[in-house]
Amino acid sequence: MHILIRxxxxxxxxxxxxxxxxxxxxLDQLDEERQAAMRTAAHPGSAFAGAPSELHDRxxxxxxxxxxEMVEVMLDLxxxxxxxxxxxxxxRALADVLADDGIxxxxxxxxxxxxxxxxxxxxxxDAPDAxxxxxxxxxxxxxxxxxxxxxxxxxxxxxxxxxALAALATDDPAAVPGRVVLLGTPAEEGHTGxxxxxxxxxxDGLDAAVMAHPYGYDLADQxxxxxxxxxVEFHGRTAHASAQPYMGRNAVDAxxxxxxxxxxxxxxxxxxxxxxxxxxxxxxxxxxxPDHAKLDLYVRSQRPxxxxxxxxxxxxxxxxxxxMAGVGVTIRWDEHPPSLPVRTNEALTGxxxxxxxxxxxxxxxxxxxxxxxxxxxxxxxxxYRVPGIxxxxxxxxxxxxxxxxxxxxxxxxxxxxAAAADGAYGLxxxxxxxxxxPSLAAAIAEEFEAAGGAIDVPGYFD
Numbered sequence: 001m002h003i004l005i006r007x008x009x010x011x012x013x014x015x016x017x018x019x020x021x022x023x024x025x026x027l028d029q030l031d032e033e034r035q036a037a038m039r040t041a042a043h044p045g046s047a048f049a050g051a052p053s054e055l056h057d058r059x060x061x062x063x064x065x066x067x068x069e070m071v072e073v074m075l076d077l078x079x080x081x082x083x084x085x086x087x088x089x090x091x092r093a094l095a096d097v098l099a100d101d102g103i104x105x106x107x108x109x110x111x112x113x114x115x116x117x118x119x120x121x122x123x124x125x126d127a128p129d130a131x132x133x134x135x136x137x138x139x140x141x142x143x144x145x146x147x148x149x150x151x152x153x154x155x156x157x158x159x160x161x162x163x164a165l166a167a168l169a170t171d172d173p174a175a176v177p178g179r180v181v182l183l184g185t186p187a188e189e190g191h192t193g194x195x196x197x198x199x200x201x202x203x204d205g206l207d208a209a210v211m212a213h214p215y216g217y218d219l220a221d222q223x224x225x226x227x228x229x230x231x232v233e234f235h236g237r238t239a240h241a242s243a244q245p246y247m248g249r250n251a252v253d254a255x256x257x258x259x260x261x262x263x264x265x266x267x268x269x270x271x272x273x274x275x276x277x278x279x280x281x282x283x284x285x286x287x288x289x290p291d292h293a294k295l296d297l298y299v300r301s302q303r304p305x306x307x308x309x310x311x312x313x314x315x316x317x318x319x320x321x322x323x324m325a326g327v328g329v330t331i332r333w334d335e336h337p338p339s340l341p342v343r344t345n346e347a348l349t350g351x352x353x354x355x356x357x358x359x360x361x362x363x364x365x366x367x368x369x370x371x372x373x374x375x376x377x378x379x380x381x382x383x384y385r386v387p388g389i390x391x392x393x394x395x396x397x398x399x400x401x402x403x404x405x406x407x408x409x410x411x412x413x414x415x416x417x418a419a420a421a422d423g424a425y426g427l428x429x430x431x432x433x434x435x436x437x438p439s440l441a442a443a444i445a446e447e448f449e450a451a452g453g454a455i456d457v458p459g460y461f462d
Contacts, residue, residue: 030370031398043220043365045357046350048440050433055168055175056358059432062164063425070156070424071417073097077152078412081141084187087114090139091184094159098182101163105182111200112193116184118162122169122176122435131178131441133431134203134386135161136211136379138188148408149189150214153395153416153423157212158182160424165431178435181206185378192378195337198385199458208348208387208444210430211379212423214411215392216400220353220363222392224342225272225300226307227376228334228461232258232318235328236291248289252282254325255293261317262297272371273310274300300376304340304384308461338461340380343451345387347443348430352391355429359422363391375402384455387448389430395419 073093082090091114095105098118105118116137124130137158138151147153162182169176183202187193194202203209215222234255239248262275269275277297283290299314301307315331322329344366353363379390396410410416434441448454 030373034369034398037368038364041364041368043353043363044350045353046347048347048351048433048437048443050351050354050440051429051436055432055436056429058168058175059164059428060425062167063160063421063428065167066160066163067421069097070160070420073159074152074156074416074420075412077139077155078147078408081146082139083143084140084189084191084193085112085114087140087186090114090155091116091186094137094139094155094184097159098163101166103163103166110197110202112186112196114184114186115193115197115202116182117202118182120162120166120169120176120180122178122180123173124177125179131207131435132181132205133178133434134181134183134206134209135427135431136194136209136382137182137184138211139184140186140189140193142189142403145403145405146408147411148403148405150395150402150407150411150416151188153214153411153420154211155184156420157423157427160420161427161431164424164428168432176432176435180431188378192337192339192381194378195339195381195457198381203382203385206386207441208345208434209382210348210352210389210427212352212427213377213390213392214395214416214419215402216394216396216398217369217392218356218361218363218394219366219369219392220349221344221366222369223272223302223366223371223374224380224390225274225302225374225376226304226339226341226380228299228307228311228338229336230297230299230314231332231335232295232297233330234293234322234325235330236289236293236325238291239289241287241289245289249291249326250289251293251325251327252290254321254327254329255279255282255295257321257324258295258318261321262314265313265317269310270302270306272302272374273306274298275310275314302341302371302374304455304460307341311461333461337381337458339376339378340384340457340460342377342380342388342390343383344389345383345444345447347440347447348387348389348434349391351430351433351440352389352426355426356393356422358429359425361393361422381457384457386454387444393419393423393426
């Protein structure tokens with residue numbers, strides 16, 4: 001006898017797995033506003049003299065001499081992406097390039113195995129009060145996306161700038177009157193490598209620090225939000241969800257209340273504040289009242305003061321949710337150190353703009369690109385210790401976003417190769433201008449102090 005068993009699909013199963021399409025109307029509006037602003041906006045540039053023109057000519061020739069090698073390094077980093085704290089091959093590639101030019105680079109400095117430091121000492125650079133400027137290079141990649149933020153381009157802009165200044169100092173120490181420090185800074189993506197290094201003295205003694213980031217526009221300045229991370233765990237009491245639900249205290253209820261409370265709070269926050277949350281844990285069986293739930297959150301804002309205020313409000317929502325659900329709560333801030341917003345030094349920025357104009361670019365001023373299109377960077381922590389700039393340089397069409405595979409493709413394009421040379425010159429020229437122009441150096445320091453000076457970054461949120 002044969003028995004036929006027929007598998008019957010349950011009749012109550014419904015499936016429509018396709019999400020709705022997101023409207024591009026707001027992005028289209030922002031693009032129209034940008035295009036209108038770009039027709040009239042212009043950065044004022046710099047009123048300072050900077051370094052002599054003849055030195056800038058020599059600097060450009062030095063950048064050009066290394067351009068082909070820098071492209072090879074840029075492509076090599078892109079072909080072998082390494083994520084935060086694991087950039088062993090990448091940092092070694094940079095150290096080898098420096099060694100080929102006779103520069104001894106230290107690897108594994110300032111508390112991180114994949115950090116790098118090298119120095120140029122020009123005329124008078126050994127003096128205790130010698131002007132000392134830092135050039136920063138990033139080289140970590142994104143999991144699954146590779147160099148979708150273009151850190152391979154950042155790396156060679158920084159190294160190329162440093163090598164060009166080293167060439168000038170070798171030929172004529174008086175051409176570089178002071179000290180220049182190259183810092184390879186790991187773990188920017190999702191972490192705060194620069195803050196780890198700062199706490200180990202990486203930025204002590206620097207008068208200013210400069211770096212540049214690839215983007216879809218040439219911008220002298222752009223908003224970068226401060227960022228904190230937060231984990232919230234709710235502790236309830238289990239019970240049978242049908243027989244005795246009243247004996248339980250539901251941790252998922254608290255998680256849901258917090259998630260919704262954050263959404264309601266957004267109506268009364270500044271437009272550049274950001275809170276993103278995911279519920280990571282929330283029980284295993286629907287028949288059991290869950291006694292544990294966990295949320296992970298990012299909290300971002302445009303100024304240190306508003307980030308502190310937003311942090312307090314988010315914590316209040318967590319405690320209120322726990323109170324409503326009758327559960328306990330554990331709040332843990334900043335598994336990794338927080339990132340502050342970037343405080344841009346305008347006197348430094350003006351010299352970057354002049355250098356880029358010499359290269360045929362015209363960086364737009366702050367405000368042309370909406371501050372709502374803002375991310376975060378650990379360079380913000382540097383900019384509240386010493387004067388700094390973090391301009392962006394175009395390597396991609398404006399509609400291609402950072403942290404995408406499409407941007408990773410742009411990070412090896414012809415436009416990226418041109419930006420690597422232009423950015424290297426821009427960083428080196430800015431440093432050279434400060435070293436040769438005492439009035440510029442004084443203005444940079446005065447502006448930094450007027451903005452509030454250095455703050456206690458590790459203790460700011462305590």
